[in-house]
Amino acid sequence: MTASTDWATVRPPGTDPARGGRWWPWIGRLALPVVLALVLLALWLYVGSQELDSIEARSLTAETIGETAARHVALTAVSTVLVVALAVPLGILLTRPFTRRYRGLLLTVANIGQAVPTIGLLALLAVAFFFLGFWAAVVGLVAYAVLPVLRNTMVGLEGVDPAVLEAGKGMGLSGRQVLRRLELPLAVPVILAGIRTALVINVGTATLAAYINGGGLGTLIVAGFSTNRFLVSLTGAVLTAVLALLVDHLAGIAEDVLKPKGL
Amino acid sequence: MTETGPADRPMIRLEELTKTFPGQQRPAVDALTLDIPEGEIVILVGPSGCGKTTTMKMINRIIEPTSGRILLDGEDVTHADPDQLRRRIGYVIQQIGLFPHMTIAENIATVPKLLGWDAQRVAARVDELLTTVRMDPAEYRGRYPKELSGGQRQRVGVARALSADPDVMLMDEPFGAIDPITRDRLQNEFLRLQAQVRKTIVFVTHDIDEAIKMGDRIAILREGSEVVQYDTPETILTHPANDFVRDFIGSGASLKRLNLSRVRDIELSHWPTVPEGTSPEEALRVLRSAPGSAVLVLDAQGRPRRWVGATDLQRADGRRLDQIGMHPEAIVEPHATLSDALNELITARYSVATVVDGNGVYQGVVDIDRITEAIRTMRSDDQRTARRGLDEASDAAGSRWS
Incomplete structure (x- = not known):
């Protein structure tokens, strides 16, 4: 991403980006997926070369792996969508002048969410409230990932050049128009960076959902450990790592594409 | 203090305008009354902290006055809807505040679009304004602010403020952050522009030279936005009201007067x-x-x-x-x-x-x-004025003795 930003600033004003310039970032963007594909290929070849016993064979069917991976993606996606739906409006609210008094309090609450280990929270939900499964896992993930998005939303909004806001206000934009046309678009890069962090956190933390029957790639890891099948754990771990890297990479591309032009 | 010629209709009238910021004892602006005539550039000038910027920002109610009235073209706007009010007033600030994520055309089009102009009229207006501030529309329309130099940004800032053809413009040290050579050029261009558009302009600066050059009238302010002298640049240079004004003009008043005569x-x-x-x-x-x-x-x-x-x-x-x-x-x-x-x-x-x-x-x-000839003429005018005072004094003395 840094590379593409530099391209934008360096090119002399008025010249259209050269053809090569437009495509160059995409070549860089393809490198990581290729590497990840090679890692998966290596894993597949390695697992294929091993003698599998019945437990391993049952855990490592294409169907099981596909299901757990899809479940993992679902956990990550649902929790991240909820985090964004919760944290961005909250961040907007907390940067309005009339909420200044509550800012400290709410940030403390959000901090607690991140300070408490997710595994503890999941255990608490399970033991104290008999709350298990997919949605219990989502609650844990959301609590953990709210803070980066909330904090980045606030930092992003507060970092908008006051002169831009004064000019907007002075031209007769209403408070809501200033927010929608100036503050939010200008805060987008910082907010997206927060969302990207939340996504990566969620991919990793979603492995814990396995402990409360929430599914996901963690199931493979946990099953491998409890049955002493190293190959199963390894598959789950590698798949999680590949997924995390891929999500981070895609989020990085989204940041580039969604960033307002002219910044 | 607030004298205006009988022919000049005040476009903006400030009546007993006062602003006390919360937690402060002394008002930043204390019962200021000022008439700003139509079609003139009125400069508010004074040392920092004198309340000149606060005064200006109360006109478009970026800062809400504590008490007093603001009349715009005879209409009391002290309690009017601030957003509607601001769309009628062009606003230029020192930092310009162009919207970095919008093209130059989009920046200039902001207010016309708010006012509901159709796309064709907006596009025509953008091109017209870019031409007015001497920028080629075809070249600059689609650029982003970061691709412009400081001087070009300030031109766009002025074009944007003029976009909906407001009667009144407020300018807060508009040329303050620009290098001296470009500033000089922009000032001249702005005067040329003003000669065409004849807006009523309130212009804030701390630079007396800029005030003398740009102003049709200058209000010299001191703490609490108290008007020490409100007059044409000529009168302020030749007849400063008191020592405060004299100090503020500083040395070289006669050299400064070269700013008053034009080629x-x-x-x-x-x-x-x-x-x-x-x-x-x-x-x-x-x-x-x-x-x-x-x-x-x-x-x-x-x-x-x-x-x-x-x-x-x-x-x-x-x-x-x-x-x-x-x-x-x-x-x-x-x-x-x-x-x-x-x-x-x-x-x-x-x-x-x-x-x-x-x-x-x-x-x-x-x-x-x-x-040199021009300087000599100014000086002999001065001397004649001074002599006249002297002659009157001796006449008076003579009549007393006789």
Whole structure:
């Protein structure tokens, strides 16, 4: 991403980006997926070369792996969508002048969410409230990932050049128009960076959902450990790592594409 | 303090305007009453902390007054809807505040779009304004602010403030953050623009030289936005109301007055000129019969093309006049101040500033003699005024003794 930003600033004003310039970032963007594909290929070849016993064979069917991976993606996606739906409006609210008094309090609450280990929270939900499964896992993930998005939303909004806001206000934009046309678009890069962090956190933390029957790639890891099948754990771990890297990479591309032009 | 000529209708009237910020004992603006006549540039000038910016920002209610009234074109807007009010008032700030994620066209189009203009009218207005601030619409329309220089951004800032053709403009140190050379050029361009558009402008600065140059009227303020003197630049320079004003003007008041006279007010000197196609020999003959050390070559439209000196002509070797000598330099327009002209001619090779009209057509030159003459005239005017006071005093004394 840094590379593409530099391209934008360096090119002399008025010249259209050269053809090569437009495509160059995409070549860089393809490198990581290729590497990840090679890692998966290596894993597949390695697992294929091993003698599998019945437990391993049952855990490592294409169907099981596909299901757990899809479940993992679902956990990550649902929790991240909820985090964004919760944290961005909250961040907007907390940067309005009339909420200044509550800012400290709410940030403390959000901090607690991140300070408490997710595994503890999941255990608490399970033991104290008999709350298990997919949605219990989502609650844990959301609590953990709210803070980066909330904090980045606030930092992003507060970092908008006051002169831009004064000019907007002075031209007769209403408070809501200033927010929608100036503050939010200008805060987008910082907010997206927060969302990207939340996504990566969620991919990793979603492995814990396995402990409360929430599914996901963690199931493979946990099953491998409890049955002493190293190959199963390894598959789950590698798949999680590949997924995390891929999500981070895609989020990085989204940041580039969604960033307002002219910044 | 608030005198305005009877013919001037106040476009903006501030009545007993007061602002006390929360937690502060002394008001930042204390019962200010001021009339701002239509179509004039009124400068609010004063030391930092005198409340000039607060005063200006109360006019478009970026800062809400604690008490008092604001009348815009006779209408009380103290409690009007601030957003509607601001769309009628152009606003330019020092940091410009262009929207970085919008193109130049989108920046300028903001208010017209808010007012619901149709797309065609908006596009036409954007191009018109870019042309007005001397930027090529085709080239700049689609650019983003970061691709412009500081001076270009400020031009766009002015164009954006003019977009919906407001009657009133507020300008908060608009040229404060720009390098001196560009600032000078932008100031001149702005005066030229104002001569066409005739807006009512409230202009805040802490720079008395800028105030003298830009203002039709200057309000010199001190703490609490108290008006110490509200007058034309001429009167403020020649008759400062008190020591505060005198101190604020600082030394060199007579040099500053060169900012008040414009090139068009003085008689221009003549300079030997030849049309472009003239042969070097002919040019040499012209030069011999004239006092200067160079001839000015004019193109078919009468615009300065080259400066060609005697030595250039002697070494011409059959080259044409437009291939020897040097580019025209030190060019000023009739609305330039004598101070500008003096600046130019001091550094010019042939010690004259070339005057051209709006189309670039040669009019004459300003040399140092013309400037000294102008200073002498000002001084003799001053002396006459001073003598008059003296004579009246002695008359009075005489009548008492008799």
